[in-house]
Amino acid sequence: MQFTGYGETMSIVGLIIAGIVVGLLGRLLHPGRDPIGILATIAIGVVAVLVVGLLLHGAIGFFGYVLAVIVAAVLVALFNRVVERRRLA
Numbered sequence: 569m570q571f572t573g574y575g576e577t578m579s580i581v582g583l584i585i586a587g588i589v590v591g592l593l594g595r596l597l598h599p600g601r602d603p604i605g606i607l608a609t610i611a612i613g614v615v616a617v618l619v620v621g622l623l624l625h626g627a628i629g630f631f632g633y634v635l636a637v638i639v640a641a642v643l644v645a646l647f648n649r650v651v652e653r654r655r656l657a
Contacts, residue, residue, distance in 0.1 A: 587614030590633065594640025603651055604644065612647065616640035 591613025595604065604612070616639040620632050628636070 583614055583617060584610065586617045586633075586636075587611070589613065590616050590636045590640045591644075593637045594642075594644050597637065597641040598644045598648070604647060608647065612643045613640055616643055 587610050591609035591611075594612060594616065595609060613636075616636045617628070619639055620636040621628050624632050624635075
């Protein structure tokens, strides 16, 4: 196994930063109160960026980030529904 180092580390850091931005924008687009912590926001943002990256075969430009924010807003809505159902049960 070969360790390449810096490039892979920066890719992970970039993914986390993009996840924070996309997750926060997704929360802003979702109306109402969001009982989501910062770690869940980052996770939702990272998942949204990964999903869009896979759909667009890694070519994420401006359109990709807009699409990732929309996917994050949908994921926030789904997350809220799951949390709400668990709280009511």
